Amino acid sequence: MPSNVEIKARVQDIDNLKRLAKSLSESEGVILKQEDVFFNVPHGRLKLRKIQGSFSELIFYDRPDQEGPKFSDYSKTNVDDPTSLQDTLSKALGVKGIVTKTRTLYMVGQTRVHVDQVNGLGNFMELEVMMKEGQSVGEGEGIAKDLMVKLGVKNNDLISCAYMDLILNKITI
Template identity: 30%
Template sequence: MRNEYTPVEVEVKIPVCSLEDTIKRLEQDGFCLAGTCREEDVYYNSAHYDLREHDKALRIRRVTDLDTGKTRAEFNCKGPKLDQVSVSRMELEMHLETPEILERILEELTFLPVPCAVRKTRFTYTRGRVTVAVDRVEGLGNYLELEIIGQGEEQRPACLKEIEAVMKELGYEQKDTIRTSYLSMLQKKEEGEVQKK
């Protein structure tokens, strides 16, 4: 049950042509590099509860820090998108010591991995409470994600306004954003390639 303290991930996503130019602009605007990592996201779904149909997501993410070589895992549950202009949604997250055990639990409950895994290299920048991820996504290209984690739905409009101000600083407008997840883009791409064969 959602309450006023449920974290809400307020986020916009923008396709970009050049990672190098994007990173240079972020650094010029006072953003600091917080880390570089390699992420692999495996999403789960079930015949008895189709998460895609409900615009929800369940995933296990493995993160390798490219500076230290250390790997960690986390479990995420995302709710439906909350508006028509961003990819803001409720997000619950926990760190995993033994992701293999959770994989077995999900399998026992008939939640199975979907065919597409999302693999990307992520450069994370921060300024104040705004986090910017510059992503190189395998099979899709380069993207910019601007995010603020708000505590409760009532904070979403203010968070979105702050993100839109940062977008403007970086030379982007609302019309440049997309609302489709990396997983959905990969699935559509794969479906298109299958139809061509």
């Protein structure tokens, strides 16, 4: 199963973050309009990701809810008929909720830098260090921490949970 080391943080100055990410990646980034439909599952998270004008995929992942770098196992399956799959999974499992966002993706080495504008929540960033075969979690955490510094991410900006969890908590407040 593929794995990564990930961090997620709130963003105060999205323009500055994009400027730094462009510089580090030496690219303009790729803009992706995404809708993630989360389903009720007994452990981990299961979501159907639909990317406007592109592809869809079913993603299962399991990671701890903690601030800072965290190790995550995941599995992805390309989906040809997302509408039908969403209907089937909704009936079988129930929908936990939906996250809609505009993501700008930058690649910095083996790390996916996501600058996310999440509907109803605000601006965030994610780092996903895509682990190479034989690479230790410690190495992945080191890469993530180094990029945090270069991107100006402060420890008090870190969040421990998924966007879906933030949306559910916001609704209940």
